[in-house]
Amino acid sequence: MIKVGIVDTTFARVDMGSIAESVIKEELPSAKVIRYTVPGIKDIPVAAKKLLVEYGCDGVITLGWVGKSLTDKLSYVVASMALQLVQLETLKHIIDVTVHEDEAEEEELKRIAVDRAAKHARNLIVLLTKGGEGLRRYAGMGLRQGRPDVGPIQ
Amino acid sequence: MIKVGIVDTTFARVDMGSIAESVIKEELPSAKVIRYTVPGIKDIPVAAKKLLVEYGCDGVITLGWVGKSLTDKLSYVVASMALQLVQLETLKHIIDVTVHEDEAEEEELKRIAVDRAAKHARNLIVLLTKGGEGLRRYAGMGLRQGRPDVGPIQ
Amino acid sequence: MIKVGIVDTTFARVDMGSIAESVIKEELPSAKVIRYTVPGIKDIPVAAKKLLVEYGCDGVITLGWVGKSLTDKLSYVVASMALQLVQLETLKHIIDVTVHEDEAEEEELKRIAVDRAAKHARNLIVLLTKGGEGLRRYAGMGLRQGRPDVGPIQ
Amino acid sequence: MIKVGIVDTTFARVDMGSIAESVIKEELPSAKVIRYTVPGIKDIPVAAKKLLVEYGCDGVITLGWVGKSLTDKLSYVVASMALQLVQLETLKHIIDVTVHEDEAEEEELKRIAVDRAAKHARNLIVLLTKGGEGLRRYAGMGLRQGRPDVGPIQ
Amino acid sequence: MIKVGIVDTTFARVDMGSIAESVIKEELPSAKVIRYTVPGIKDIPVAAKKLLVEYGCDGVITLGWVGKSLTDKLSYVVASMALQLVQLETLKHIIDVTVHEDEAEEEELKRIAVDRAAKHARNLIVLLTKGGEGLRRYAGMGLRQGRPDVGPIQ
Numbered sequence: 114m115i116k117v118g119i120v121d122t123t124f125a126r127v128d129m130g131s132i133a134e135s136v137i138k139e140e141l142p143s144a145k146v147i148r149y150t151v152p153g154i155k156d157i158p159v160a161a162k163k164l165l166v167e168y169g170c171d172g173v174i175t176l177g178w179v180g181k182s183l184t185d186k187l188s189y190v191v192a193s194m195a196l197q198l199v200q201l202e203t204l205k206h207i208i209d210v211t212v213h214e215d216e217a218e219e220e221e222l223k224r225i226a227v228d229r230a231a232k233h234a235r236n237l238i239v240l241l242t243k244g245g246e247g248l249r250r251y252a253g254m255g256l257r258q259g260r261p262d263v264g265p266i267q
Numbered sequence: 268m269i270k271v272g273i274v275d276t277t278f279a280r281v282d283m284g285s286i287a288e289s290v291i292k293e294e295l296p297s298a299k300v301i302r303y304t305v306p307g308i309k310d311i312p313v314a315a316k317k318l319l320v321e322y323g324c325d326g327v328i329t330l331g332w333v334g335k336s337l338t339d340k341l342s343y344v345v346a347s348m349a350l351q352l353v354q355l356e357t358l359k360h361i362i363d364v365t366v367h368e369d370e371a372e373e374e375e376l377k378r379i380a381v382d383r384a385a386k387h388a389r390n391l392i393v394l395l396t397k398g399g400e401g402l403r404r405y406a407g408m409g410l411r412q413g414r415p416d417v418g419p420i421q
Numbered sequence: 422m423i424k425v426g427i428v429d430t431t432f433a434r435v436d437m438g439s440i441a442e443s444v445i446k447e448e449l450p451s452a453k454v455i456r457y458t459v460p461g462i463k464d465i466p467v468a469a470k471k472l473l474v475e476y477g478c479d480g481v482i483t484l485g486w487v488g489k490s491l492t493d494k495l496s497y498v499v500a501s502m503a504l505q506l507v508q509l510e511t512l513k514h515i516i517d518v519t520v521h522e523d524e525a526e527e528e529e530l531k532r533i534a535v536d537r538a539a540k541h542a543r544n545l546i547v548l549l550t551k552g553g554e555g556l557r558r559y560a561g562m563g564l565r566q567g568r569p570d571v572g573p574i575q
Numbered sequence: 576m577i578k579v580g581i582v583d584t585t586f587a588r589v590d591m592g593s594i595a596e597s598v599i600k601e602e603l604p605s606a607k608v609i610r611y612t613v614p615g616i617k618d619i620p621v622a623a624k625k626l627l628v629e630y631g632c633d634g635v636i637t638l639g640w641v642g643k644s645l646t647d648k649l650s651y652v653v654a655s656m657a658l659q660l661v662q663l664e665t666l667k668h669i670i671d672v673t674v675h676e677d678e679a680e681e682e683e684l685k686r687i688a689v690d691r692a693a694k695h696a697r698n699l700i701v702l703l704t705k706g707g708e709g710l711r712r713y714a715g716m717g718l719r720q721g722r723p724d725v726g727p728i729q
Numbered sequence: 730m731i732k733v734g735i736v737d738t739t740f741a742r743v744d745m746g747s748i749a750e751s752v753i754k755e756e757l758p759s760a761k762v763i764r765y766t767v768p769g770i771k772d773i774p775v776a777a778k779k780l781l782v783e784y785g786c787d788g789v790i791t792l793g794w795v796g797k798s799l800t801d802k803l804s805y806v807v808a809s810m811a812l813q814l815v816q817l818e819t820l821k822h823i824i825d826v827t828v829h830e831d832e833a834e835e836e837e838l839k840r841i842a843v844d845r846a847a848k849h850a851r852n853l854i855v856l857l858t859k860g861g862e863g864l865r866r867y868a869g870m871g872l873r874q875g876r877p878d879v880g881p882i883q
Contacts, residue, residue, distance in 0.1 A: 121406045126420045128407030149399030150406045152390045159354035195351035197503035200467035223420045236460045245457030252458045253436030266434045266531045275714045280728045282715030303707030304714045306698045313662035349659035377728045505811035508775035544768045553765030560737045560766045561744030574742045574839045583868045588882045590869030611861030612868045614852045621816035657813035685882045
């Protein structure tokens with residue numbers, strides 16, 4: 114049985130964790146989902162590592178929300194770098210999903226968050242069930258999460 | 268008995284360490300609080316690690332104050348990244364609270380500092396006593412520390 | 422037999438992985454090529470490490486595509502830093518190829534991607550077969566990948 | 576006997592190492608001081624680690640000088656991050672003092688350097704002799720090094 | 730016998746590796762020099778580590794060339810940070826020399842590269858033969874590499 118971890122935050126303005134959970138259960142009904150909620154993005158990496166190491170998850174999706182200020186962007190770098198370290202140490206995938214408040218206005222931001230969380234939850238399931246071959250046919254195809262795919266350059 | 272570490276600085280212009288200590292004692296009277304004061308934010312991470320490793324704390328809240336210059340912002344990145352490393356190595360939460368002088372004018376900055384330190388001290392207690400489930404019901408709810416909550420996007 | 426890993430992404434808008442694969446097979450027909458496709462650049466490092474550690478590759482070429490926003494640039498830093506960590510831990514070369522959307526317009530971007538992937542695939546084969554001596558005669562010669570060589574300053 | 580390491584650079588335009596040494600000998604006459612001079616800030620971290628690991632120092636003060644360009648700022652980040660790593664690995668304090676050429680004009684820059692080196696040398700001695708309690712009464716008091724203290728927000 | 734490693738790149742527009750090699754042989758004729766050429770700056774750190782760990786070098790000088798774009802600057806941070814990690818792990822000095830295309834026009838850039846490579850090769854030899862004491866008399870003296878020394882602030 115595949116165990117999938119989900120980390121989300123109370124800072125986020127869209128409940129992306131529940132969206133990811135629905136998609137995972139739809140894509141892989143046999144999966145066990147374990148959730149972990151933290152205050153903000155800088156609290157995500159240790160939670161992700163706990164899910165992989167203490168809870169035995171096979172992969173994790175993290176759902177961060179990043180404010181508009183320079184400080185927020187810097188915190189994003191810090192959190193994402195730490196998520197890299199967790200992946201390298203555990204040799205497991207963490208899909209590091211983030212929505213940034215400077216991407217769009219409120220209403221569109223919500224659409225972005227929903228679409229991105231859902232598509233990346235699917236990506237994670239493909240990686241966990243089919244490995245590095247699973248996404249091969251889409252390599253270089255200009256897929257996007259949060260927005261429509263742009264396709265390959267013709 | 269839960270041991271909680273607090274790291275604060277002499278650079279800060281608000282005594283956030285004492286605020287955090289009060290909240291922790293109020294929220295969890297049985298907790299033992301251990302404090303560590305350092306000059307500035309770049310001195311925080313090793314202090315936080317000492318509290319976790321040498322003093323046996325179960326979690327730490329750090330209270331940094333960040334100046335307005337680019338150098339200050341870069342120092343913030345450095346300190347926050349190091350706090351990530353401590354969390355990943357110890358598998359314990361460190362709530363990395365910072366107040367940035369470019370956030371607001373003096374008077375409001377003080378209100379921000381007080382509110383942020385208090386709310387994040389509560390967050391830490393929830394994580395330490397209830398784990399990744401404790402904040403679940405607030406996931407995606409747009410909570411803010413230092414400012415009023417903004418709520419989820421409708 | 423030399424094993425070469427290729428990591429590419431579904432975010433990219435040019436199928437650089439296949440270009441790299443062709444060049445490798447042309448340059449070193451005896452090489453075994455193993456491919457791994459991930460969603461975006463932040464997913465590359467753990468895949469690269471898997472190729473080196475789990476699949477026994479001797480070297481890896483990664484083919485990232487970086488958007489125009491500040492967030493994209495920051496993600497680039499994060500991914501590239503993680504690729505450094507993998508190299509240092511495994512003591513093997515990873516050629517970290519990236520194409521950035523702010524480099525040129527679409528049409529030229531495709532030419533850049535093709536040229537860069539091909540030339541760097543050759544670079545990797547030289548490093549893997551001839552070590553640190555193989556590129557010695559080009560030291561300081563102003564070689565470029567993705568664009569014409571600029572040559573040494575006269 | 577407490578051993579204190581000092582790392583300074585030939586790039587600096589003020590002999591901060593000697594200032595720090597005088598203060599340390601004044602504050603703690605029994606201390607043994609070991610000095611290490613390197614070309615620039617990026618050479619500091621390995622020297623600091625050598626002082627802690629090979630020379631057995633209990634703490635280190637490093638005295639960097641940072642030019643005005645973006646490259647200099649980036650080098651500052653790199654050096655400071657590495658100093659974090661040394662602290663976390665050794666669990667010892669390194670006071671990472673830097674003077675930045677964009678802080679002030681030449682004459683004032685010298686006053687800043689002298690003041691900052693001296694005050695931080697004192698900070699290090701307090702941390703080494705009194706631990707995390709020694710600076711407690713100044714927590715949140717708005718102390719500054721290189722400039723006059725600003726005090727807490729009233 | 731002291732072994733000195735030199736890492737240079739094919740991206741560079743001046744053959745700094747050969748300049749460094751000449752200086753090293755002039756300053757320390759008994760030294761053994763081992764060279765390693767890579768495509769660009771992001772390939773330098775693993776080469777430097779190989780020289781220290783696999784080839785037994787006592788110290789390394791790396792000679793990077795950095796383009797003008799933001800991407801180039803970010804790659805510089807990544808490469809330099811990785812060189813810090815190598816130094817900290819091996820406890821050996823790596824003089825991380827870089828020439829940045831935004832420093833000057835072509836002709837002057839060449840003079841900068843030649844001067845910087847030569848002076849830093851000398852710095853490395855001093856560190857390797859005399860340790861942290863060797864540069865002591867120049868501490869705070871405002872030495873520069875690539876440009877004339879600026880001297881201490883009077």
